[in-house]
Amino acid sequence: MSPYLFYPMATASVLFALAVVLAKSPVRSALALVAVMSLLAVQFAFLQAHLLAALQIIVYAGAVMVLFLFVITLLNLESDHGVGEKPRLSAIGFGAGAVVAGGLVMAMAGLVAPAARAGALPEGFGTTVVLARQMFGRYLVAFELTSILLLVAVVGAVVLAKRTAAENSEGVTGA
Amino acid sequence: MTIGLVHWLVLSALLMAIGAVGVVVRRNVLIIFMSVELMLNAANLAFVAGAHSLGTMNGQSIVFFVMTVAAAEAAVGLAVILALFRNRQTVAADEIALLKW
Numbered sequence: 001m002s003p004y005l006f007y008p009m010a011t012a013s014v015l016f017a018l019a020v021v022l023a024k025s026p027v028r029s030a031l032a033l034v035a036v037m038s039l040l041a042v043q044f045a046f047l048q049a050h051l052l053a054a055l056q057i058i059v060y061a062g063a064v065m066v067l068f069l070f071v072i073t074l075l076n077l078e079s080d081h082g083v084g085e086k087p088r089l090s091a092i093g094f095g096a097g098a099v100v101a102g103g104l105v106m107a108m109a110g111l112v113a114p115a116a117r118a119g120a121l122p123e124g125f126g127t128t129v130v131l132a133r134q135m136f137g138r139y140l141v142a143f144e145l146t147s148i149l150l151l152v153a154v155v156g157a158v159v160l161a162k163r164t165a166a167e168n169s170e171g172v173t174g175a
Numbered sequence: 176m177t178i179g180l181v182h183w184l185v186l187s188a189l190l191m192a193i194g195a196v197g198v199v200v201r202r203n204v205l206i207i208f209m210s211v212e213l214m215l216n217a218a219n220l221a222f223v224a225g226a227h228s229l230g231t232m233n234g235q236s237i238v239f240f241v242m243t244v245a246a247a248e249a250a251v252g253l254a255v256i257l258a259l260f261r262n263r264q265t266v267a268a269d270e271i272a273l274l275k276w
Contacts, residue, residue, distance in 0.1 A: 006178040010186045017190050017213055021197035026205050033209050036190070040216055047183070047227040049235050052242075056219075059242050064212070064249045071253045072205060075260050090200045097196030104188035109181055121230050134236045146243050153247035160254035163261075 001046045013039045026072045030065060037061040048126040183224030190217035204259070204266045208252055215245050 016039070019032035037060045044053035124130045135143045190213060197210025219238045226234030260266055 001178045003178055006182060010182075013186065014189050014193070017193040020206070020209055020213055021193055021201065023206075026203060026209075029206050029209055033213060036213065037216060040220055043183075043220065044223050047223045049223045049226070049238070052219075052223060052235055052238055055239070055242055059246055060212075060216070064246055067249055067253055068205070068209065071257060074257070075205075075266065077203075077205075077266060085202070093196055093200035096199065097192055100195055101189060101192030104192055105185050108184035108188045111181060111184065121227075125230070125232070126235060130232055131235060131239065134232055135239070138233075139236050139240070142240060146240060149244065149247055153251050157250040157254040160251065160258050 005046075009039055009043065013043075026077055027069065030068050030072060033068075034061050034065045037065070048121060050126045051128045051131050052126070180224055180228040184221055187217045187221040187224065190214075190220065202267045202269055204256055204268050204271075207268060208249075208256070212245065212249070215241060 013036055016032045016035040020029045020036065023029045023032060037056060041053045041056035041061065044056055194210045194212075194214035194217060197213065198207050201207055201210065219241055222234040222238045222241070226232060256266060259271065263271065265271070
């Protein structure tokens, strides 16, 4: 990937990520997160992860973030005070974050890359066929367990979000 | 100069740190949750970059599972937030101190 593409996209990713954290309104946070996820999808495509790039758009930027936006609009929240409400605590948080960022970046930059592949990528790298072979081969047990996880999550979400009979008869407002 | 593994890892580290800051400094549970999603995405980027660098598909398979778990987590987490808001009329993390000793 050319540096002329990478650096603008990386900068935009970081700026949108900062917007997620700093925006006062949750809706703006969510939209900034959609932008970050879409940029990451483009980067996945450049890294030859074709199926994952598509899934990133459909599952993350699509399904998950639409769910977030539904909940935000359903709760009808007012904007809070962002990070400015408790300036001292926020400053400590940002300081700690800067230390974490510095440490992580130094660790990554100082990384001695493990034996990188020699030459071109293998045939069909990142395509659905190759990924599916792994899903139904090496990672079969994990794949099947995932289906149980999703089933439990669906049931759990319905149970948690359901109103009780008492709440219904009161005809509670809100939510 | 070409863009290599280290570039991607540094970008991933930055996104991870920004997500961690979001979890620490914000009070709104929804935004904390979104910051967690951001951290998951940062980890995914590192996996995909590693897979590309090594020429093996294992990293991409892990990302597939991370995406599945993140989708399940978002569904349950948002249901918890809905139930919380219904009972307490707030989504501010510091007002939910029921378990605080």
